[in-house]
Amino acid sequence: MRGKPWSGMLSVFGFSLFIFGWWIVSEFSHPLFVPSPWLTVMTAIELAGTGFLHESILMSMGRIMGGWLLGCALGIPLGLLMGWLPGVRTFATPYIQGLRYIPPISFVGIFIVWFGLGEASKIMLVFYTSFFVIVINTMAGTLSASPGVLRAARSLGATETQVLLQVVVPETVPYIVTGMRMAMGNAFIVIAAAEMLAARSGMGYLIWSARNFMLTDQIFVGFLGLGLLGLTTDQVFRFLVYRFFSRYRVV
Secondary structure (H helix, E strand, C coil), rough: CCCCHHHHHHHHHHHHHHHHHHHHHHCCCCCCCCCCCHHHHHHHHHHHHHHHHHHHHHHHHHHHHHHHHHHHHHHHHHHHHHHHHHHHHHHHHHHHHHHCCCCCCHHHHHHHHHHHHHHHHHHHHHHHHHHHHHHHHHHHHHHCCCHHHHHHHHHHCCCHHHHHHHHHHHHHHHHHHHHHHHHHHHHHHHHHHHHHHHHHCCHHHHHHHHHHCCCCHHHHHHHHHHHHHHHHHHHHHHHHHHHHHHHHHHC
């Protein structure tokens, strides 16, 4: 508890140092290249007044959460099965390892053909981005379960299903949480790129449309908006994980 006030003060100091450095750079630069923090805030307020900023945030977050949750729902069970059953791991590994190296952004065009110009193509792109990270982390957690603990559980009469659900899954929770956090970060990256190329709404579209008209202040609003959204989402996720899963040694 004694470390928390100092941690908060250091965070505020670090943020203030960033704003100060940004302001100094903007003083020696043209607003076309580096708009000042004040100009960026005023632009954000102006965009919020028109409703465009709120709409962009909601659209991006809806796409991110839809694809991410779908990736979690399918990736966690598959990761557990791959870690627990050697046959499933042998069969699925070539596909998982091969597909995950294909950049998600390269699928934008084909996903539009498959899923249309609506929300489905963006959500599936986020799903693709999230799925492999979650699968691999979950599988790694399953494989890391102590053989001695597994033998002890079996020697006490636990069935294989009980060993998986009551021994392996609790040991895997920290890996699952790490995979989910990493997947969330990747989701923010890919949705911005997808919205720049194939959307008429969202934070990525805000940045891309501002770029076309050299509105650097709006570009900075998009940058900061995505950063703050990502930070807020991660903090909320960490709070919920700590609230409900702290007994699993999640950090």
